[in-house]
Amino acid sequence: MAFPLPRGITPPEISFLAEMEMVSILPRQRLEGLELLGGPIEPLLPPRRATLPLWLALLLKRQRRANILPPSWLHPESLSLILDIETQHGDSKGAFSPPPPLPNQPSAQEHYQKRPVAIPHYTPDGNRYFPSSPFLPQNVAVDQGPVGEAPRLPFHWLEVGTMLLEAASDDLVDPDQTRRLLKELREVRSSKMRSGVDVLDSAAVGGNVVSLTGVGAMEIGEGRGFISGVVDGLRRIGASKEQARREQMAGEMGSGGYGATQDDDDDDDMEF
Amino acid sequence: MSYYDVDSILTDSEKLPCTFELEVPGLGVLEGNPGENIKAGTQLDLPLWLGEMLSIGARLGTSRLVTLDIPSALSERVLNALKADPRTIDLRSLAPHFYSLSERVLELFEEEEMVDVLLNTFAKRAAEIADHAHNPKGAMGQGVDFLRGLDEMERQLFRVAHEGAKEVRVWAGEAKKRP
Amino acid sequence: MYGELGNKLVQHAKRTQSLAHLPPYQTELVRAVAREVRDLDRHVAHLLNSFSAEGFNPSADPATACALLVDHLSMRRNKRCLLAYHRVRTAKLEELCWTGVDVLEQQLPAEEGGDAPGPTSMSSAQAVGQHSSLSPEEEEYFRQYSDMLAAYKGQWTDVDLTGSLEPPRDLFIDVRVLKDAGEIQTEYGAINLTKNSQLYVRQGDVERLIAQGFLERLS
Numbered sequence: 001m002a003f004p005l006p007r008g009i010t011p012p013e014i015s016f017l018a019e020m021e022m023v024s025i026l027p028r029q030r031l032e033g034l035e036l037l038g039g040p041i042e043p044l045l046p047p048r049r050a051t052l053p054l055w056l057a058l059l060l061k062r063q064r065r066a067n068i069l070p071p072s073w074l075h076p077e078s079l080s081l082i083l084d085i086e087t088q089h090g091d092s093k094g095a096f097s098p099p100p101p102l103p104n105q106p107s108a109q110e111h112y113q114k115r116p117v118a119i120p121h122y123t124p125d126g127n128r129y130f131p132s133s134p135f136l137p138q139n140v141a142v143d144q145g146p147v148g149e150a151p152r153l154p155f156h157w158l159e160v161g162t163m164l165l166e167a168a169s170d171d172l173v174d175p176d177q178t179r180r181l182l183k184e185l186r187e188v189r190s191s192k193m194r195s196g197v198d199v200l201d202s203a204a205v206g207g208n209v210v211s212l213t214g215v216g217a218m219e220i221g222e223g224r225g226f227i228s229g230v231v232d233g234l235r236r237i238g239a240s241k242e243q244a245r246r247e248q249m250a251g252e253m254g255s256g257g258y259g260a261t262q263d264d265d266d267d268d269d270m271e272f
Numbered sequence: 273m274s275y276y277d278v279d280s281i282l283t284d285s286e287k288l289p290c291t292f293e294l295e296v297p298g299l300g301v302l303e304g305n306p307g308e309n310i311k312a313g314t315q316l317d318l319p320l321w322l323g324e325m326l327s328i329g330a331r332l333g334t335s336r337l338v339t340l341d342i343p344s345a346l347s348e349r350v351l352n353a354l355k356a357d358p359r360t361i362d363l364r365s366l367a368p369h370f371y372s373l374s375e376r377v378l379e380l381f382e383e384e385e386m387v388d389v390l391l392n393t394f395a396k397r398a399a400e401i402a403d404h405a406h407n408p409k410g411a412m413g414q415g416v417d418f419l420r421g422l423d424e425m426e427r428q429l430f431r432v433a434h435e436g437a438k439e440v441r442v443w444a445g446e447a448k449k450r451p
Numbered sequence: 452m453y454g455e456l457g458n459k460l461v462q463h464a465k466r467t468q469s470l471a472h473l474p475p476y477q478t479e480l481v482r483a484v485a486r487e488v489r490d491l492d493r494h495v496a497h498l499l500n501s502f503s504a505e506g507f508n509p510s511a512d513p514a515t516a517c518a519l520l521v522d523h524l525s526m527r528r529n530k531r532c533l534l535a536y537h538r539v540r541t542a543k544l545e546e547l548c549w550t551g552v553d554v555l556e557q558q559l560p561a562e563e564g565g566d567a568p569g570p571t572s573m574s575s576a577q578a579v580g581q582h583s584s585l586s587p588e589e590e591e592y593f594r595q596y597s598d599m600l601a602a603y604k605g606q607w608t609d610v611d612l613t614g615s616l617e618p619p620r621d622l623f624i625d626v627r628v629l630k631d632a633g634e635i636q637t638e639y640g641a642i643n644l645t646k647n648s649q650l651y652v653r654q655g656d657v658e659r660l661i662a663q664g665f666l667e668r669l670s
Contacts, residue, residue: 004550005616006435011443016618162444190437194402197395222440225432226405230398233425237371237394240378241387276538278468281461281531285454296514299521302452319454321528326520337517 008224014217018159019055024069024141031065051140054160058167068168069141071154074161076174078151079181085150086188096189096214100138100152158186158218189215193223197230279424283372287317289341290326320376327380345370346377351389358393359400362421370423401426405433453491453525456484457532464539473543473554475584481533488529491522498522544585544593548600549613551662554585554593614658624654625669632665 009017020038027044034041044050049069052060060066072078085097122128138154154160161182169175193215212220235242274280292314300308302316310316318326318338326337344350345366353361363370374390377383401422404415422430441447460480467474498519499507509516547554585593604612632644637656644650644665660666 004546006432010617011439012617012620015443015620166445190406194406195399197399197402218440218443222436225436226402226429229429229432230395233371233394233398233429234391236375237378237390238387239375240382241384244382244384275531276535278461278465278535278539281535282458282465284528285458285461294514294517296517296521299518302521304452321454322521322524325524326517337513337520 006225007228009221011218011221014156014221015159015163018156018163018217019053019058021054021139021154021156021160022051022137023054023057023071023139023160023164024049024051025057025060025066026069027060027066029065031060049141051137054139054163058163061168061171068164068171070164070168070172071139071141071160073151073153073157074139074164074172074178075151076177076181079178079185081151082153083181083185083188086185086192096192097153099214100154153185153214153216155217157216158182159216189219190222193219193227197227279369279372282424283369283376284321285319286343286345286367286369286373286376287319288323288343288377289315290318290323290338291315291341292338294337320373324376324380340380342377342381342383343367343373346374346386351386354389354393358396359418361393362417363423363426364421368424371425397422397426398429401430402433405430406437453487453521454528454532456480456487457529460484460536461532464536467539467543473540473547473584476540476586476589477536478586481536484529484533488526491526491529495519495522540589541592544589545596548593548596551613555590611655611658614655619654622653622655623651624657626650626652626657626661626666627669628665629667630665632660635660 026049027046029044030046031044033043038053041052041056042050044066057066057068061068073082082097139156139160161178164172165175165179165182172178292310292312295312296310298307299310300306302318303310303314323338323340327340350361350366367373371390371394374386378387400418404419407415419430438447460477463474463477463480498515507515509519544554583590600613626649628644628646628648628650631646634641634643635656637653639653642650642652642656644660649669657666661668
């Protein structure tokens with residue numbers, strides 16, 4: 001095959017997409033507004049903060065025209081809190097720390113007042129919609145952290161964190177500690193991904209679902225080949241079993257309706 | 273499974289024990305005796321591509337040409353060993369395309385227990401493979417033996433897992449791009 | 452046993468898939484497999500000859516039917532092996548086309564090494580190096596595929612279809628000139644590429660030159 005890349009998207013591509021994340025900057029120079037394909041950029045007036053796509057923020061940072069204000073999750077304190085959640089959690093062992101809630105799906109147990117909520121946008125036809133990642137402000141800086149709220153890792157945590165450490169480490173609080181924590185988080189979560197094949201086992205044959213909630217973009221990219229390979233292998237080996245199950249189900253459907261059967265199978269099986 | 277797929281062609285050449293149900297003149301070539309006849313009751317290991325088609329008559333209940341048996345790679349003894357500890361078995365020495373062969377055998381025979389044993393084996397070994405693939409220094413110690421005993425499907429799995437981890441390390445600047 | 456040569460061919464194909472280059476074409480093996488198919492075909496014709504008058508009835512003579520089935524399956528198997536072997540190789544050739552490797556030029560490695568090959572080294576090169584790893588048909592395929600790809604690419608002047616697929620981190624990069632490449636035209640004017648000079652240039656302008664080994668990227 002002439003196409004050289006593996007299936008899915010590669011780390012440089014994921015990283016490229018992460019550069020669309022919006023971040024907060026503190027401009028050091030005035031700059032006129034820009035009309036970009038991705039939307040207009042407001043004029044930069046020095047003491048006033050601005051929100052820009054990461055790629056532009058990094059460019060201005062390299063040219064020393066701006067400082068980047070790190071997002072609140074990229075702070076040693078927040079990161080060690082998240083790391084605690086990842087490593088403890090007795091009851092939901094193997095689960096990932098929860099992702100930031102979506103703006104139109106407020107979390108049930110908590111009410112946030114100070115969280116940066118996505119502003120509803122309007123399509124050219126005037127329909128209201130909420131942007132999804134990467135157009136959610138998951139990486140902008142907030143003045144005071146919402147009270148009592150645990151920090152959450154955004155979808156592009158690894159990419160944004162790594163890029164900011166690389167290009168703007170002087171803007172971060174304790175970059176060395178941050179770097180160490182990011183690395184630790186990555187290792188803890190990566191070993192969780194690997195031990196997750198046990199779940200894949202029942203998921204592939206039983207018609208269940210594997211939850212990847214809270215897993216970041218780069219982590220999904222890293223595991224894509226392996227996970228899909230395992231699921232495909234399980235599907236192939238279990239094909240005859242699945243076939244038998246379907247035939248049995250079809251037989252039950254044919255003779256007297258599905259509801260009449262007193263089988264141990266619960267309704268979940270119907271999903272498949 | 274595509275017509276041109278090299279792995280599927282090689283799986284097709286894995287052998288199955290077959291018993292001839294009738295005397296066939298001139299087929300001695302299969303036994304290595306060209307010109308001779310094959311007698312009824314002769315037992316031969318034939319590749320899947322031949323044995324499977326010859327056995328179709330038997331399955332349709334018309335005239336039987338040959339009857340098939342389960343290959344030694346999936347014998348009771350092997351399955352018991354896999355039940356005991358899937359990680360210590362050298363699957364490659366049993367059959368280079370162990371799982372693809374099983375897939376085909378399971379199409380021919382109804383073996384519910386075999387499916388469960390194999391599913392469990394695959395999942396347990398996959399977790400082990402992931403751990404080895406993630407180690408940037410490559411396999412060491414007893415891992416070498418384990419990796420040498422991977423079947424073709426598992427090797428593929430090891431390769432993608434290893435590549436995935438490596439690509440991320442290259443992106444993060446922790447590893448060099450391949451030479 | 453029928454099909455064993457075909458199997459060997461497919462094992463070659465399997466090995467080829469994980470190699471960066473294209474190993475020599477298995478002329479002998481391909482011929483042997485084709486010969487086996489012809490032999491099988493003759494055998495089938497011979498078996499059927501005796502039935503020419505009344506026609507062959509498989510259920511009346513299951514043993515002959517079985518022999519015919521074995522012959523037929525073996526031919527079909529050999530055909531599949533032959534096709535798969537050649538398909539793996541053509542896929543590799545196409546891949547080399549896209550990455551810009553000229554296989555036909557690479558066939559002459561001896562000329563690169565010694566600048567003035569004497570008559571003795573010439574003969575040894577002919578014995579080892581000059582032997583093409585492509586069959587004549589494959590060479591023709593490569594040539595025509597390259598032409599087709601060039602014609603396809605030529606439709607776009609500002610997009611390089613065979614360029615790098617990696618999204619750039621920066622639009623501009625630092626490069627060092629390894630070989631004199633003369634003057635090139637870019638959107639921002641002409642650049643002169645003299646050996647050992649260092650330049651800050653747009654990545655898109657020089658990607659091709661990096662791939663060809665004229666420039667080296669500095670990190």
